[in-house]
Amino acid sequence: MAWARERFGPERLSSVLLSTSLNFDVSVFELFAPLTVGGQVELVEHLPALVERGGWSGGLISGVPSVVAQVLGSGVRLAAHDVVFAGEGLPARVFNEVRQAIPDARIANVYGPTEATVYCLEWHSAGEETLTRPALTGTPSRTPPPTSWTPS
Structure with missing residues (x-):
């Protein structure tokens, strides 16, 4: 959660669209990171309802x-x-579809071992580019531990 607060901050975590099954480790980031900064989480339960209300906008x-x-x-x-x-x-096709649908968004591809439910590798798009091959897995995340952390 310290990584998420450092990387995205309270403003970007103020409203999060959770589209991952709650049974999958990825949902831990989606669900708890916004809550640690007082943000809200919206679950994608029923896609037609999102379409009817005109879509979704958030952090x-x-x-x-x-x-x-x-x-x-x-x-x-x-x-x-x-x-x-x-x-x-992250296939190039999906990345490019997201880039076209949400042109101003920062796009990240992150990876971490399921057993730890943390991210250890991350890749971020440079801006307006399109991809011709799958996105990179990334480089090691260098977020320092929180200041209250003390090694044992």
């Missing part, structure tokens, strides 16, 4: 690429400051 969208692609394919209009992918490879 951060997180999910696995295949699910985010399904949400976009349903016709839901999305707006967010950040889109974070995890849990599976």
Whole structure:
């Protein structure tokens, strides 16, 4: 959670669209990071309801690429400051669809071992680029431990 607060901050975590199953480790970031800064979480339960109300707008969208692609394919209009992918490879097609649908969003691809439910690798888009191959897995995350952390 310290990584999420450092990387995204309270403003971008103020409203998060959770599209991952609560049974999947990726949901830990999506659910708890916003709550640690007083933000809110909206669960994607029923896509047609999101379409009916005209879409979703907020600070951060997180999910696995295949699910985010399904949400976009349903016709839901999305707006967010950040889109974070995890849990599976990020194909160029999905990245490019998100870039086109949410052109101003920062897009990240993160990876971490399921057993620890943390991210240890991250890759961020440089801006307006499109990809011709899958996104990189990333480089080591260098977020320092919180100031209250003391090694034992």
